[in-house]
Amino acid sequence: MSAAKMSYAVEMTRTDEKVRYLPESKPEPLTPSSAAIGVENVLRILEGRWKLVILFHLFGGKVLRFSDLERAIPAISQKMLIQQLRQMEADGIVRRIVHHQVPPKVEYCLTDWGQALCPALDALLKWAAGKEPAEG
Numbered sequence: 001m002s003a004a005k006m007s008y009a010v011e012m013t014r015t016d017e018k019v020r021y022l023p024e025s026k027p028e029p030l031t032p033s034s035a036a037i038g039v040e041n042v043l044r045i046l047e048g049r050w051k052l053v054i055l056f057h058l059f060g061g062k063v064l065r066f067s068d069l070e071r072a073i074p075a076i077s078q079k080m081l082i083q084q085l086r087q088m089e090a091d092g093i094v095r096r097i098v099h100h101q102v103p104p105k106v107e108y109c110l111t112d113w114g115q116a117l118c119p120a121l122d123a124l125l126k127w128a129a130g131k132e133p134a135e136g
Contacts, residue, residue, distance in 0.1 A: 045091045050076050050084045052121065055110070058094070059118050063109040093117070 028034065046052060050073065057072050058064060064072070069081060076084075085108060088094040093114035099105035110117075 045093070048084050048087065050080060051088060054081075054084055054088065055093070055114065055117060055121065058108065058110045059115065061109070061115070063097070063107050066106050066108065069108065088114070 053073055053076075054069065057069060066081070066085075069085075070076070070078065073081070085094060085096070089096050092111055095109050095111050095114075097107040097109065099107070
């Protein structure tokens with residue numbers, strides 16, 4: 001390959017210096033309406049009697065087998081555990097790891113996004129613990 005052709009090939013592969021990216025736009029200011037929509041979206045993702053319990057068992061980078069989750073939450077039925085895990089997987093909170101072996105082994109852990117819920121849920125627990133008793 002001639003020097004001219006090689007120079008051309010190198011120039012064609014280096015687009016990082018040539019491509020100009022638009023600066024990231026600033027997020028829209030939060031309004032009562034947009035905040036309400038955001039709360040609805042969060043509640044949709046976390047709704048369900050068992051999702052928060054499952055999250056607490058998986059916090060801290062734990063990787064648990066399906067049977068470990070069943071033992072950790074004895075009041076949940078197998079069907080309900082499967083449904084809740086599938087919904088959380090579809091929402092990007094839980095990662096399902098399938099090991100192709102006999103017998104099949106399936107493990108669950110939180111995605112980075114799911115793990116990021118930990119501080120928010122800790123804050124909710126602290127808030128609930130500080131609740132003043134109802135007057136009556």
